[in-house]
Amino acid sequence: MGLLSIVTFPFGGWLRWPLRIVGGFILLSVGLVLLYRIVPPPVTITMLADKHGFTKDWMSLDEMDPDMARAAIAAEDSKFCSHHGFDATAIEKAIVHNVQGGRIRGGSTISQQTAKNVFLWQNGGYIRKGLEAWFTVLIEALWGKRRIMEVYLNVAETGLGTYGANAGAQRYFHHDASHLSRTEAARIAAVLPLPKKRDAIDPSGFTRRYGNLITRRIPVVRDQGLDRCLR
Numbered sequence: 001m002g003l004l005s006i007v008t009f010p011f012g013g014w015l016r017w018p019l020r021i022v023g024g025f026i027l028l029s030v031g032l033v034l035l036y037r038i039v040p041p042p043v044t045i046t047m048l049a050d051k052h053g054f055t056k057d058w059m060s061l062d063e064m065d066p067d068m069a070r071a072a073i074a075a076e077d078s079k080f081c082s083h084h085g086f087d088a089t090a091i092e093k094a095i096v097h098n099v100q101g102g103r104i105r106g107g108s109t110i111s112q113q114t115a116k117n118v119f120l121w122q123n124g125g126y127i128r129k130g131l132e133a134w135f136t137v138l139i140e141a142l143w144g145k146r147r148i149m150e151v152y153l154n155v156a157e158t159g160l161g162t163y164g165a166n167a168g169a170q171r172y173f174h175h176d177a178s179h180l181s182r183t184e185a186a187r188i189a190a191v192l193p194l195p196k197k198r199d200a201i202d203p204s205g206f207t208r209r210y211g212n213l214i215t216r217r218i219p220v221v222r223d224q225g226l227d228r229c230l231r
Contacts (some may be wrong), residue, residue, distance in 0.1 A: 028191045029119070037119065037147060040191040044155055044163075045121045052161030057176075059166040061150040061230070065180040067218055068165050069149050070227050071189035073209075077110040080149070081229035085111040085140040086133075087209035112136050145229035157195040158188055172200040186214035 040058045047054040061069065070150040071079050077085050091107035115135035121130055137174075139148055158168030168188045180188075187200035190211040197209045221227050 020206055027054075029135065029138065030142075033035060033135070033142050036151065037143050041118050041151065042154060046117060046157065047058065047163060049121070050157075050161055053066055054161050054163055055171070056154070056163040056165050057104055057166045057170065058154050058164065059177055061146060061153070063163065064153065064177045065185060066222075066227070066230070067182055067185040068153060068177055068180055070221040071182075071185040071214050071219045072110065072149070072153060072192070073220050073226055075186075075189040075214045076113070078221075078226055080110050081145060081226060083109060083111075085109060085136040109136075110152050111112065111148050113141055113156070114148050115139055117155045117157075118151060156192055158191055159195050159200070162195070166199065171213070182215050182218050186218060187211045187213050 043054075047056070077087070079090075087107065087109050090109070093107065112132055115133050115138075116122070116128070119135045120131055143151075154164040154166070156165075157163055158165060159171055162168055162171050165185075165188055166177040168191070169175060169180060169184065172187070173180075173184050184200075187203060187207075190203065190207050191198045191200050200207075200211075203211055
């Protein structure tokens with residue numbers, strides 16, 4: 001018994017601090033997710049790191065034109081209402097595409113992008129991806145789809161130093177996001193993947209074509225009930 005105590009005590013002491021750190025992280029992350037279920041995230045790491053500064057203007061999903069959420073679903077995540085945070089098919093296709101070379105394609109869902117935008121940073125890496133998966137599971141379990149979409153449409157970068165669909169609408173179209181035409185909603189959604197390189201005002205080339213495609217998809221999202229979890 002004495003020998004067992006000598007052997008196990010150092011190991012138990014060495015293990016205690018990592019367990020405390022992990023336990024503290026879990027409690028902190030769950031607490032933040034629960035807080036942001038009710039309170040709008042005041043600022044994100046991405047906003048603070050933006051050399052252009054940041055402009056944002058929170059608008060609830062109830063106030064926002066429903067075509068904005070439909071445009072986001074059409075552009076970013078057609079299975080948003082049916083998956084539980086991850087789209088295995090999209091991830092598999094992205095991996096195959098990236099292995100073959102060419103422009104890097106992501107397979108992230110709106111839930112994953114929301115987790116990254118609110119709680120983490122933009123650069124890649126396995127650590128961030130692992131944390132992104134953890135926060136995605138948490139927001140899917142504790143927020144639900146409406147809150148995820150609401151936060152996403154308020155923290156996603158929509159232009160240089162511009163965050164959220166409402167701030168984007170005011171920047172590009174000089175009115176808020178409570179009344180958007182399909183074209184306006186589609187153009188904001190078309191900017192989302194590369195907000196520092198694309199502009200919703202008189203877009204040209206790929207951005208114009210992509211925006212036109214999203215415009216045509218918006219009624220499809222509505223008619224096929226792809227936004228049913230938001231109604």
